[in-house]
Amino acid sequence: MKLFIDTANIDEIREINTWGVLSGVTTNPSLIAKNGGIVKDVLNEICELVDGPVSAEVNAECSEGMIKEARELVKIHKNIIIKIPITEEGLKALKILSKEGIKTNLTLIFSESQALLAARAGATYVSPFMGRLDDIGEDGLKLVENIKKIFALHNIETEIIAASVRNVSHVRGAALVGSDITTITYKIFKEMIRHDLTVKGLEKFKEDFNRVYKKEIK
Ligand code: E4P
Numbered sequence: 001m002k003l004f005i006d007t008a009n010i011d012e013i014r015e016i017n018t019w020g021v022l023s024g025v026t027t028n029p030s031l032i033a034k035n036g037g038i039v040k041d042v043l044n045e046i047c048e049l050v051d052g053p054v055s056a057e058v059n060a061e062c063s064e065g066m067i068k069e070a071r072e073l074v075k076i077h078k079n080i081i082i083k084i085p086i087t088e089e090g091l092k093a094l095k096i097l098s099k100e101g102i103k104t105n106l107t108l109i110f111s112e113s114q115a116l117l118a119a120r121a122g123a124t125y126v127s128p129f130m131g132r133l134d135d136i137g138e139d140g141l142k143l144v145e146n147i148k149k150i151f152a153l154h155n156i157e158t159e160i161i162a163a164s165v166r167n168v169s170h171v172r173g174a175a176l177v178g179s180d181i182t183t184i185t186y187k188i189f190k191e192m193i194r195h196d197l198t199v200k201g202l203e204k205f206k207e208d209f210n211r212v213y214k215k216e217i218k
Helices: 010-017 029-035 039-049 063-073 088-099 112-120 130-135 140-153 168-176 186-193 196-216
Strands: 002-006 022-026 054-057 080-085 104-109 125-128 159-162 181-184
Touching: 002 010, 010 022, 010 039, 010 186, 022 181, 029 039, 039 054, 054 104, 063 080, 063 088, 080 088, 088 104, 088 112, 104 112, 112 125, 112 140, 125 140, 130 140, 130 168, 140 159, 140 168, 168 181, 168 186, 181 186
Parallel strands: 002 022, 002 181, 022 054, 054 080, 080 104, 104 125, 125 159, 159 181
Antiparallel strands: none
16 A cells, blocks of 8 residues: 655655655645645645655536646646546546546545546546544445445456545554555654654663663764
8 A cells, every 4th residue: 555645735745755655645725725835836846855646636616617727737747636526527527637648536535436436437546535434423444445345346447545544543444455545644644653662662772772882872
Protein backbone atom coordinates (compact mmCIF):
# COMPACT_ATOMS: atom_id res chain seq x y z
CA MET A 1 0.00 0.00 0.00
CA LYS A 2 1.37 3.39 -1.00
CA LEU A 3 1.20 6.39 1.33
CA PHE A 4 0.02 9.84 0.27
CA ILE A 5 -0.08 12.92 2.48
CA ASP A 6 -3.43 14.69 2.87
CA THR A 7 -2.52 18.37 3.13
CA ALA A 8 -1.79 21.55 1.19
CA ASN A 9 0.76 22.72 3.75
CA ILE A 10 4.20 22.92 2.13
CA ASP A 11 6.13 22.67 5.41
CA GLU A 12 4.27 19.48 6.37
CA ILE A 13 4.89 17.94 2.94
CA ARG A 14 8.56 18.95 2.96
CA GLU A 15 9.11 17.40 6.40
CA ILE A 16 7.38 14.06 5.77
CA ASN A 17 9.00 13.85 2.33
CA THR A 18 12.43 13.69 4.02
CA TRP A 19 11.36 10.30 5.46
CA GLY A 20 11.27 8.78 1.95
CA VAL A 21 7.77 7.34 2.40
CA LEU A 22 5.63 9.62 0.23
CA SER A 23 4.22 8.47 -3.10
CA GLY A 24 1.75 11.32 -3.63
CA VAL A 25 -0.36 14.12 -2.18
CA THR A 26 -4.09 14.79 -1.89
CA THR A 27 -5.60 18.22 -1.38
CA ASN A 28 -9.18 19.41 -1.25
CA PRO A 29 -10.83 22.86 -1.25
CA SER A 30 -10.88 22.97 2.57
CA LEU A 31 -7.17 22.11 2.82
CA ILE A 32 -6.26 24.64 0.10
CA ALA A 33 -8.31 27.35 1.86
CA LYS A 34 -6.71 26.50 5.22
CA ASN A 35 -3.24 26.85 3.71
CA GLY A 36 -3.93 30.07 1.77
CA GLY A 37 -1.70 31.38 -1.04
CA ILE A 38 -2.18 31.40 -4.81
CA VAL A 39 -3.69 28.02 -5.65
CA LYS A 40 -1.67 27.41 -8.84
CA ASP A 41 1.58 28.31 -7.11
CA VAL A 42 0.85 26.10 -4.12
CA LEU A 43 -0.02 23.12 -6.35
CA ASN A 44 3.07 23.65 -8.48
CA GLU A 45 5.29 23.80 -5.40
CA ILE A 46 3.75 20.56 -4.10
CA CYS A 47 4.36 18.85 -7.46
CA GLU A 48 7.99 19.98 -7.48
CA LEU A 49 8.47 18.55 -3.97
CA VAL A 50 6.84 15.12 -4.34
CA ASP A 51 7.35 13.03 -7.44
CA GLY A 52 3.94 11.36 -7.63
CA PRO A 53 0.24 12.04 -8.20
CA VAL A 54 -1.03 15.29 -6.65
CA SER A 55 -4.82 15.57 -6.43
CA ALA A 56 -6.33 19.00 -7.06
CA GLU A 57 -10.11 19.35 -6.75
CA VAL A 58 -12.50 21.17 -9.08
CA ASN A 59 -15.00 23.58 -7.49
CA ALA A 60 -17.60 24.03 -10.25
CA GLU A 61 -20.97 22.30 -9.82
CA CYS A 62 -21.76 21.71 -13.50
CA SER A 63 -19.83 19.30 -15.72
CA GLU A 64 -18.86 22.03 -18.20
CA GLY A 65 -17.34 24.08 -15.39
CA MET A 66 -15.53 21.05 -13.96
CA ILE A 67 -14.08 20.18 -17.36
CA LYS A 68 -12.89 23.76 -17.89
CA GLU A 69 -11.24 23.87 -14.45
CA ALA A 70 -9.69 20.43 -14.96
CA ARG A 71 -8.12 21.42 -18.27
CA GLU A 72 -6.56 24.45 -16.56
CA LEU A 73 -5.36 22.50 -13.52
CA VAL A 74 -3.55 19.86 -15.58
CA LYS A 75 -1.52 22.62 -17.23
CA ILE A 76 0.12 23.37 -13.86
CA HIS A 77 2.15 20.15 -13.76
CA LYS A 78 2.22 16.69 -15.35
CA ASN A 79 1.55 15.07 -11.94
CA ILE A 80 -1.77 16.81 -11.31
CA ILE A 81 -4.74 14.45 -10.85
CA ILE A 82 -8.21 15.97 -11.09
CA LYS A 83 -10.34 15.38 -8.03
CA ILE A 84 -14.04 15.32 -8.88
CA PRO A 85 -16.97 14.82 -6.50
CA ILE A 86 -19.17 11.79 -7.18
CA THR A 87 -22.28 13.55 -8.48
CA GLU A 88 -24.18 13.20 -11.76
CA GLU A 89 -22.33 16.25 -13.09
CA GLY A 90 -19.10 14.77 -11.80
CA LEU A 91 -19.65 11.56 -13.76
CA LYS A 92 -20.41 13.51 -16.93
CA ALA A 93 -17.17 15.44 -16.52
CA LEU A 94 -15.27 12.24 -15.74
CA LYS A 95 -16.48 10.59 -18.93
CA ILE A 96 -15.08 13.43 -21.07
CA LEU A 97 -11.87 13.90 -19.09
CA SER A 98 -10.99 10.20 -19.04
CA LYS A 99 -11.38 10.10 -22.85
CA GLU A 100 -8.87 12.97 -23.00
CA GLY A 101 -6.46 10.89 -20.95
CA ILE A 102 -6.73 13.15 -17.90
CA LYS A 103 -6.25 11.22 -14.66
CA THR A 104 -8.97 11.56 -12.04
CA ASN A 105 -9.69 10.89 -8.38
CA LEU A 106 -13.40 10.53 -7.61
CA THR A 107 -13.93 11.92 -4.16
CA LEU A 108 -16.57 11.90 -1.41
CA ILE A 109 -17.23 8.19 -1.99
CA PHE A 110 -19.49 6.79 0.72
CA SER A 111 -20.91 3.64 -0.92
CA GLU A 112 -19.91 0.67 -3.04
CA SER A 113 -22.31 1.74 -5.77
CA GLN A 114 -20.72 5.18 -6.05
CA ALA A 115 -17.29 3.53 -6.37
CA LEU A 116 -18.55 1.19 -9.10
CA LEU A 117 -20.08 4.05 -11.09
CA ALA A 118 -16.87 6.07 -10.82
CA ALA A 119 -14.77 3.12 -11.96
CA ARG A 120 -17.02 2.35 -14.92
CA ALA A 121 -16.91 5.99 -16.07
CA GLY A 122 -13.12 5.75 -16.17
CA ALA A 123 -11.84 7.01 -12.79
CA THR A 124 -8.13 6.47 -12.17
CA TYR A 125 -8.72 6.54 -8.39
CA VAL A 126 -11.68 6.47 -6.00
CA SER A 127 -11.46 7.96 -2.52
CA PRO A 128 -13.75 6.32 0.05
CA PHE A 129 -13.95 8.50 3.18
CA MET A 130 -13.54 6.22 6.20
CA GLY A 131 -13.59 8.74 9.05
CA ARG A 132 -16.70 10.59 7.94
CA LEU A 133 -18.59 7.26 7.74
CA ASP A 134 -17.39 6.27 11.22
CA ASP A 135 -18.58 9.70 12.43
CA ILE A 136 -22.18 8.77 11.52
CA GLY A 137 -21.94 5.34 13.14
CA GLU A 138 -21.10 3.37 9.98
CA ASP A 139 -18.01 1.27 9.21
CA GLY A 140 -15.62 3.18 6.93
CA LEU A 141 -13.06 0.39 6.74
CA LYS A 142 -15.74 -2.11 5.67
CA LEU A 143 -16.49 0.16 2.71
CA VAL A 144 -12.83 0.09 1.62
CA GLU A 145 -12.80 -3.71 2.01
CA ASN A 146 -15.97 -4.10 -0.06
CA ILE A 147 -14.76 -1.81 -2.85
CA LYS A 148 -11.52 -3.79 -2.97
CA LYS A 149 -13.52 -7.06 -3.31
CA ILE A 150 -15.75 -5.66 -6.06
CA PHE A 151 -12.82 -4.27 -8.05
CA ALA A 152 -10.92 -7.56 -7.75
CA LEU A 153 -13.97 -9.68 -8.71
CA HIS A 154 -14.62 -7.63 -11.83
CA ASN A 155 -11.03 -6.91 -12.87
CA ILE A 156 -11.44 -3.18 -12.37
CA GLU A 157 -8.14 -1.32 -12.52
CA THR A 158 -9.28 1.83 -10.70
CA GLU A 159 -7.13 2.25 -7.60
CA ILE A 160 -8.48 2.86 -4.10
CA ILE A 161 -7.25 5.77 -1.99
CA ALA A 162 -8.51 5.21 1.56
CA ALA A 163 -9.24 8.75 2.76
CA SER A 164 -10.60 10.68 5.73
CA VAL A 165 -8.22 8.80 7.96
CA ARG A 166 -8.70 9.54 11.65
CA ASN A 167 -6.13 7.32 13.36
CA VAL A 168 -3.30 4.82 12.99
CA SER A 169 -5.68 1.89 13.20
CA HIS A 170 -7.45 3.17 10.05
CA VAL A 171 -4.08 3.00 8.25
CA ARG A 172 -3.38 -0.54 9.50
CA GLY A 173 -6.92 -1.62 8.56
CA ALA A 174 -6.68 -0.13 5.06
CA ALA A 175 -3.36 -1.92 4.50
CA LEU A 176 -4.83 -5.23 5.70
CA VAL A 177 -7.87 -5.07 3.42
CA GLY A 178 -5.66 -4.28 0.43
CA SER A 179 -6.27 -0.60 -0.23
CA ASP A 180 -3.87 0.51 -2.97
CA ILE A 181 -3.14 3.81 -1.24
CA THR A 182 -3.99 5.57 2.01
CA THR A 183 -3.85 9.34 2.32
CA ILE A 184 -2.77 10.46 5.75
CA THR A 185 -2.50 13.75 7.62
CA TYR A 186 0.81 15.09 8.97
CA LYS A 187 -0.39 14.40 12.51
CA ILE A 188 -1.11 10.74 11.80
CA PHE A 189 2.28 10.25 10.10
CA LYS A 190 3.80 11.47 13.38
CA GLU A 191 1.62 9.06 15.37
CA MET A 192 2.57 6.17 13.06
CA ILE A 193 6.27 6.46 13.79
CA ARG A 194 5.93 6.84 17.55
CA HIS A 195 5.88 3.91 19.97
CA ASP A 196 6.53 4.17 23.73
CA LEU A 197 8.73 1.07 23.68
CA THR A 198 10.92 2.61 20.95
CA VAL A 199 11.33 5.75 23.10
CA LYS A 200 12.11 3.69 26.22
CA GLY A 201 14.45 1.37 24.33
CA LEU A 202 16.39 4.30 22.93
CA GLU A 203 16.75 5.89 26.37
CA LYS A 204 18.12 2.64 27.76
CA PHE A 205 20.60 2.17 24.89
CA LYS A 206 21.81 5.75 25.39
CA GLU A 207 22.14 5.33 29.15
CA ASP A 208 24.08 2.03 28.89
CA PHE A 209 26.39 3.34 26.19
CA ASN A 210 27.09 6.61 28.00
CA ARG A 211 27.90 4.78 31.25
CA VAL A 212 30.88 3.09 29.60
CA TYR A 213 31.88 5.45 26.78
CA LYS A 214 30.75 8.92 27.91
CA LYS A 215 34.30 10.33 27.93
CA GLU A 216 34.92 9.23 24.35
CA ILE A 217 31.79 10.96 22.97
CA LYS A 218 32.44 14.44 21.68
C1 E4P B 1 -9.16 13.04 0.85
O1 E4P B 1 -8.75 13.13 -0.28
C2 E4P B 1 -9.70 14.14 1.64
O2 E4P B 1 -8.93 15.28 1.38
C3 E4P B 1 -9.63 13.92 3.13
O3 E4P B 1 -9.10 12.65 3.43
C4 E4P B 1 -10.88 14.26 3.86
O4 E4P B 1 -10.65 14.03 5.22
P1 E4P B 1 -11.57 14.65 6.37
O5 E4P B 1 -12.81 13.84 6.47
O6 E4P B 1 -10.72 14.54 7.60
O7 E4P B 1 -11.83 16.08 5.99
